[in-house]
Amino acid sequence: MRLSRYLLPTTRENPSDAEIVSHRLMIRSGMIRKVAAGIYDYLPLGLRVLRKVENIIREEMNRAGAIELLMPVVLPSELWRESGRWDLYGKELLRFRDRGEREFCLGPTHEEVITDIVRKEVRSYRQLPLNLYQIQTKFRDEIRPRFGLMRGREFIMKDAYSFDADDAGADRSYQAMFDAYTRIFSRMGLKFKAVEADTGAIGGSSSHEFMVIAESGEDEIVSCGKCDYAANVELAKVDEGTLGKAGPDIPAVQEVHTPGMRTIEEVSSYLDATPERMIKTLIFDADSEKVVVLSRGDRTINEVKVKNYLGADWIELADEESVREVTGSSAGFAGPVGLKAKILADRSVLQIENGITGANRDDYHYINVLVGRDFDADVYGDFRVIESGDSCPACYGNITFSRGIEVGHIFKLGTKYSRAMNAVYLGKEGKEKVMVMGCYGIGVGRTVAAAIEQNHDDDGPVFPISIAPFEVAVVPLNMKNEKVRGAAETIYGGLLSSGVEVVIDDREERPGIKFKDADLIGIPFRVVVGKSLTKEGKIEIRERAGGLTTAV
RNA sequence: CGGGACGUAGCGCAGUCUGGUAGCGCACUUGCCUUGGGAGCAAGGGGUCGCCGGUUCAAGUCCGGCCGUCCCGACCA
Numbered sequence: 168m169r170l171s172r173y174l175l176p177t178t179r180e181n182p183s184d185a186e187i188v189s190h191r192l193m194i195r196s197g198m199i200r201k202v203a204a205g206i207y208d209y210l211p212l213g214l215r216v217l218r219k220v221e222n223i224i225r226e227e228m229n230r231a232g233a234i235e236l237l238m239p240v241v242l243p244s245e246l247w248r249e250s251g252r253w254d255l256y257g258k259e260l261l262r263f264r265d266r267g268e269r270e271f272c273l274g275p276t277h278e279e280v281i282t283d284i285v286r287k288e289v290r291s292y293r294q295l296p297l298n299l300y301q302i303q304t305k306f307r308d309e310i311r312p313r314f315g316l317m318r319g320r321e322f323i324m325k326d327a328y329s330f331d332a333d334d335a336g337a338d339r340s341y342q343a344m345f346d347a348y349t350r351i352f353s354r355m356g357l358k359f360k361a362v363e364a365d366t367g368a369i370g371g372s373s374s375h376e377f378m379v380i381a382e383s384g385e386d387e388i389v390s391c392g393k394c395d396y397a398a399n400v401e402l403a404k405v406d407e408g409t410l411g412k413a414g415p416d417i418p419a420v421q422e423v424h425t426p427g428m429r430t431i432e433e434v435s436s437y438l439d440a441t442p443e444r445m446i447k448t449l450i451f452d453a454d455s456e457k458v459v460v461l462s463r464g465d466r467t468i469n470e471v472k473v474k475n476y477l478g479a480d481w482i483e484l485a486d487e488e489s490v491r492e493v494t495g496s497s498a499g500f501a502g503p504v505g506l507k508a509k510i511l512a513d514r515s516v517l518q519i520e521n522g523i524t525g526a527n528r529d530d531y532h533y534i535n536v537l538v539g540r541d542f543d544a545d546v547y548g549d550f551r552v553i554e555s556g557d558s559c560p561a562c563y564g565n566i567t568f569s570r571g572i573e574v575g576h577i578f579k580l581g582t583k584y585s586r587a588m589n590a591v592y593l594g595k596e597g598k599e600k601v602m603v604m605g606c607y608g609i610g611v612g613r614t615v616a617a618a619i620e621q622n623h624d625d626d627g628p629v630f631p632i633s634i635a636p637f638e639v640a641v642v643p644l645n646m647k648n649e650k651v652r653g654a655a656e657t658i659y660g661g662l663l664s665s666g667v668e669v670v671i672d673d674r675e676e677r678p679g680i681k682f683k684d685a686d687l688i689g690i691p692f693r694v695v696v697g698k699s700l701t702k703e704g705k706i707e708i709r710e711r712a713g714g715l716t717t718a719v
Numbered sequence: 720c721g722g723g724a725c726g727u728a729g730c731g732c733a734g735u736c737u738g739g740u741a742g743c744g745c746a747c748u749u750g751c752c753u754u755g756g757g758a759g760c761a762a763g764g765g766g767u768c769g770c771c772g773g774u775u776c777a778a779g780u781c782c783g784g785c786c787g788u789c790c791c792g793a794c795c796a
Contacts, residue, residue, distance in 0.1 A: 179745065179757060180731045184789050204788065259795070276796075310720080310794055324796085367796065376796090385795095484793085576796055608796065626756095645754050679756040686756090697755055707755095 168637070170672045170684075174211050177684050187383045189619035190315030192628050196687045198636075205312025205320030207612075212688055215636040216615050217323065221302050223354050223633060224325050224609055231347040233298040233327050238280045240304055244270035246279040250587045255480050256368060261308045273306035276369065278584045278606060281328040285602070286590035292332050295592060295602070296340055300327030302611065316612035317572070318385070323612050329605040330585075332594065337603040341579055344607045348377050348575050351609070355618060356631030357574075362388050363398040364576065365471050369606065371580040377609075378571025379617035388571045389553055393564025400568070401471045403553040404560035407514040417521050418535045420504065425532045429499025431464045434532055438523060441465075446516060446524035446536060448501040450490045450508075453479040457493050459501070459508045460550055463515035464523075467552040473511060476548065500525040503542040504533055512544035513551040572617040573610075580604040619689075622712075626686035629712045640690040641671040644678045644697035654706070655696040686711065 176197040184201075185191040193199045198213030209217055225235065244262070247253035253260075253272075261273045274280070281299060289297065305324045312320050329340035345361065352359045357379050364376040376399055378388055390397035398404070428434045435442045445464025450457060451473060458477065462468050474482040487498055493508050494501045502524030503510055516522075522536035536542070559566050584590070585602040594600045619628040632638055639662055643655035652673075659671040670690070672681045678697065685693050695707040699718060709716040 176729085176746095177757095178730055183725085183731070186790075201788090257795095305796090307796075311790095311792090313789085318795085364796095369796065573796070578796095610796080647754080677754055677756090677758065679754095679758080682756045684757085695755075699755085 168670045170670055171674045173670070175684070175688070176210070177687055185315060187314050187317070187620065188623055189317065189383075189616040189628075192619055192623060192687070193315055193616070196627060196689070198688075199316065201315075205309055205318070207316065207319060207321075212636050213615075216630070216634055217611060219634040219636075220355065220611055220614050220618075221323075221325070224302065224351055224611070227347045227351045227354070228300050228325070228327060230350075231298070231343045233300045233329075233347075235301060236284075236299050237301050237303060238274070238277050238284075240274050240306070241271050242274045242277075242280060244272065246283055246588075247272065250279050250282075250584055252279070252368075257481075259307045259309065261306055274303075275305055275307040276324075276606075276608070277301070277326055278328065278369070278580070278604075279588065282584045282588045282590050282604070285328075285330050286585075286588060289330065289590075289592060289602075292592055292594050292600075296329060296331045296336050298327055298329040298340060298343075300325060300607075314383075314616070316616045317383075319612065322610060325609040325611060327607040329607070330590070330602045331605075332592065332600065332603070334581075334603055337579060337581075337605055341577060341605050344577050344605065345375065348577065348607070348609070352377060352379070352574065352614075355614070355634050357614075357618060357621060359574070360388065360390065360397050360571065362390070362571070363402060364573075365399065365402045365475070366578055369576075369578050369580070370583045371578040371606075374576060374578040376571075376573045377575035377577075379574050379614075379621055380569055381572050381617060381620040382570055383620050384570035384572040386571050386573055387568060389566050389568050391559035391562060391564045391566050394559060394562040396559050396561040400553055401469065405549050405551055405553050405557055406560045406563070407518075407549075417537050417540075420533050420535050420537075420541050422526050422528075422531050423534055424530060425500075426530045428530075428532070434523065435464065438532070438534065440523055444519060444521060444523050446502065446519060446522045448503055448525055450485040450493050450498075450501060451482050452485045452489055453477050453482040457485060457489060457508060459493065459503065459506060459510045460513070461503055461510065461516050461544060462513035462551050463519060466513060466515050466554070468513065468550055469552045472548075472550050476511065476546075476550070494525070494527040496525065496527045496529050500527060500529055500531065502527055502533060502536070503544070504536060506542070510542075510544040510546075511550055512538075512547050514547050514549065515551060516544070517547060572613065572620065574614045574617050575607070575609040577607040578605060580606055626683065628689035630689040630691060632691045635689055635691050637670045637688075637690050638668040639670075639692045639694060640685045641669060641694045642678075642681050642685060642696065643671070643673065644681070644695065646673065646675050648701065651696050651700055654700055655694075658694055658696070658706070 178195050181191050182194045200208045302325045306321050309320050331337040359379045361375045361377050364374045366374045387400045389400050389403045428437045431442050431445050442464040447462045447464050449460050460468050490498045523534050524536050526533045582601045590602045591599045622629045641655050641659045643651050645651050662669040691711050693709045699705045705718045
């Protein structure tokens with residue numbers, strides 16, 4: 168490829184709307200351009216990197232026995248109604264009608280469609296297991312798209328779906344994908360970690376996220392230094408250790424005046440107590456029911472755990488009106504004493520020997536509150552977020568926290584979709600059985616962004632050769648010098664005919680611009696033809712990563 | 720959706736407070752010069768100042784409405 172004939176709109180300035188490195192560099196290097204919020208053009212250079220990533224994914228999926236197909240982007244509402252997700256998926260599902268007023272949506276994921284295919288085309292246990300995948304454009308109408316390709320609304324995703332005769336088979340399929348993902352991200356030169364994760368809107372029994380370790384990651388993960396436990400903090404189990412015992416001689420509950428004191432900090436400092444003595448009381452709307460959740464004042468309640476415990480489809484912190492409905496007071500004065508509601512208590516509450524909590528009356532709190540004596544929860548369990556200071560829930564080792572970018576997510580779906588949509592097969596014994604499913608996604612564009620987040624310097628991305636847009640850049644420094652130009656053309660032609668992905672920067676630009684651009688687009692090797700050729704008959708080969716230069 | 724900010728040439732910005740016929744840097748075109756880390760000189764081209772309405776002799780600037788974009792939060796694969 169000749170840069171003089173290529174579309175490579177590099178910029179010197181950072182775009183004003185890009186916050187993180189990968190977004191800035193993808194714009195500056197001319198890989199992508201924004202069309203609308205969360206919607207991007209892939210310019211030629213960006214597309215080349217995208218294709219590299221896709222091809223690695225494709226090779227490893229095929230190697231793992233998965234089969235590629237392609238499903239539509241526009242999906243009829245009927246299939247989504249069958250699974251129940253037409254009503255549950257919410258505003259992220261972009262819906263519209265065709266000229267005949269039939270309802271459609273843009274596909275955010277394809278469990279329904281693939282299950283429809285398989286239930287129609289697969290009849291016998293002899294056809295199982297089956298793993299089908301596609302690499303295709305998805306649309307999710309995100310509340311807040313951000314960071315370029317990191318969280319777009321339209322994005323390219325590899326999604327695979329496995330169908331097995333039984334749980335044991337499904338476990339094997341899951342493990343095969345786990346291994347394939349490990350190979351995929353390794354081949355891209357990424358530092359990553361597979362962590363236990365919540366299944367969210369996709370559902371199913373368990374899942375792992377593949378996290379590329381990077382400070383700019385939107386997810387926080389916890390991992391153990393001693394064993395191989397690693398999990399997303401939104402799901403990581405908390406082992407509370409030894410629980411405190413109620414003190415025997417706590418005086419009776421007493422109401423105290425706390426005018427305008429709503430937060431843990433305000434109340435604890437007003438009453439000269441530590442936050443550890445507060446009983447934090449939050450009201451949630453979960454599906455159509457209202458639930459009270461308690462934790463120690465210094466702990467953070469984990470909505471995901473509450474939601475999963477309740478088996479709810481959605482959950483949110485109750486608004487002022489709902490809080491008053493449940494407690495009779497405004498937010499900030501809620502407490503479990505005397506409350507008639509479903510109460511879930513994190514076990515950290517059991518450690519409080521002499522508690523302080525809201526009195527369910529504006530401007531009043533209770534002191535001397537004792538669990539079991541003054542109130543009792545319906546259940547005591549793990550409802551809080553893991554924090555530094557907690558120990559590993561698997562081995563009690565020390566845990567560390569880091570941030571990650573979720574580039575892949577694999578799920579054991581069980582029979583959630585196959586049962587709802589009647590995807591059955593005839594077993595050996597001639598009996599009809601429900602297929603057991605798994606699904607496996609990789610965000611292709613996000614993986615490119617993650618690779619840049621993890622590997623870059625001040626001048627641009629440092630791509631590993633496996634995903635670089637080109638392998639070699641031949642850079643003649645003076646296009647007017649016939650000798651320089653001729654040698655560069657010879658090298659370019661030679662590399663080209665031996666199958667190397669090579670560009671020649673044959674633009675009439677000065678050396679500085681050519682060097683900066685070569686670095687900015689992240690080409691792993693640069694062949695410089697300049698003065699050293701005319702003076703010593705040498706060219707230079709320079710590695711983008713590390714900057715090692717060799718004269719040849 | 721709550722909070723905050725922004726919208727002026729392809730990009731980055733000034734001008735808006737205090738109304739008077741739109742400017743700077745980069746990029747682009749032409750010429751000269753230069754060729755080892757985003758050179759220099761000269762001459763050019765490029766703008767419905769986000770949109771609609773209002774106030775005014777006069778609106779990029781003041782007022783109202785709308786749209787778009789970004790950040791924080793909530794939410795989310």
